[in-house]
Amino acid sequence: MEDLKTRISKIIEKFDDRYGTDHRCFLHYKEPYQLLFATIMSAQCTDNRVNEVTKDLFVKYPDIKSFAEADLKEFENDIRSTGFYHNKAKNIIACAKMLVERFDGEVPSDIDDLVSLPGVGRKTANVIRGNIYNEPSIVVDTHVMRISRKLGVTKKEDPVSIEFDLMKKLPKDHWILWNIDLITLGRTICKAPVPHCEECFLSDICPSAFKKNTKKK
Ligand code: SF4
Structure with a gap:
């Protein structure tokens, strides 16, 4: 099995190809x-x-x-x-x-x-x-917690440990995008409780692909 660093690079490449690299916010605001x-x-x-x-x-x-x-x-x-x-x-x-x-x-x-x-x-x-400030940061919400673990990028369980673990493993220029990409994937394909692995562009490199759902994943 290839090392985690190589796999993370491939995951990021696939996200970029699929969802692009524009930052977007799902909440509406002006100020x-x-x-x-x-x-x-x-x-x-x-x-x-x-x-x-x-x-x-x-x-x-x-x-x-x-x-x-x-x-x-x-x-x-x-x-x-x-x-x-x-x-x-x-x-x-x-x-x-x-x-x-x-x-x-x-x-x-x-x-x-x-x-x-x-x-x-x-x-x-x-x-x-x-x-607002375009400072590299990783927002750990429910999608980021669940899918980062499914993808085998972290084994941590609580949001703060996951945030610090991801900061060590992900390239800084993709910290903000990680949240945007995982929310998008989580809402459309890697849904809870049943992910649609058959439709997923990450299924060839995701260690959880086509595996039965477990509580921890
Ligand atoms: S392959 Fe399945 S478990 Fe893995 S990210 Fe895609 S939908 Fe989720």
């Missing part, structure tokens, strides 16, 4: 803070649903100050359909307040500053760093 709040809302929710909600939300709350001054109950109602709306509303309003008070209304680029914001973990921080 950095809008992407930040949309990402907080996207936890346990589809990007499409978040995009539906933010279409009106970003009109109703047209700047960061209006988010900071939002009425909690009313805001909960505004974002109710994204699920877990009590926590999300509380975090978004607190996050907006902290951005106004501590960061002059700007979304910071430093990862430590980002994770100091309410409701912002490494995943959300990396979405901002990658999409």
Whole structure:
């Protein structure tokens, strides 16, 4: 069996051929803070649903100050359909307040500053760093966790260990793309719980191809 480095290069080449190398974001936004709040809302929710909600939300709350001054109950109602709306509303309003008070209304680029914001973990921080500041970063969401393991690129299990392991193994110029590519593959071909290996352009180099699904993969 060829070594992991060679296999990763082949996987990346196939992704580039198939999906291209343009960076794209699945959440709609114009301003950095809008992407930040949309990402907080996207936890346990589809990007499409978040995009539906933010279409009106970003009109109703047209700047960061209006988010900071939002009425909690009313805001909960505004974002109710994204699920877990009590926590999300509380975090978004607190996050907006902290951005106004501590960061002059700007979304910071430093990862430590980002994770100091309410409701912002490494995943959300990396979405901002990658999409807004074009800083190489690896966003580990459910697709990246599941498919990176299926492809045998990592054996780690928790998101932070996976992120650091992938940073060691993937070329830096593909850190942002890894998330974009794996989300695209996960939504169309390598679906959970049953992947469509027969349609997959990676089946000749994927160690999990045509294997029965197991809990860990
Ligand atoms: S070959 Fe199957 S398991 Fe491997 S990435 Fe493709 S769909 Fe997923």
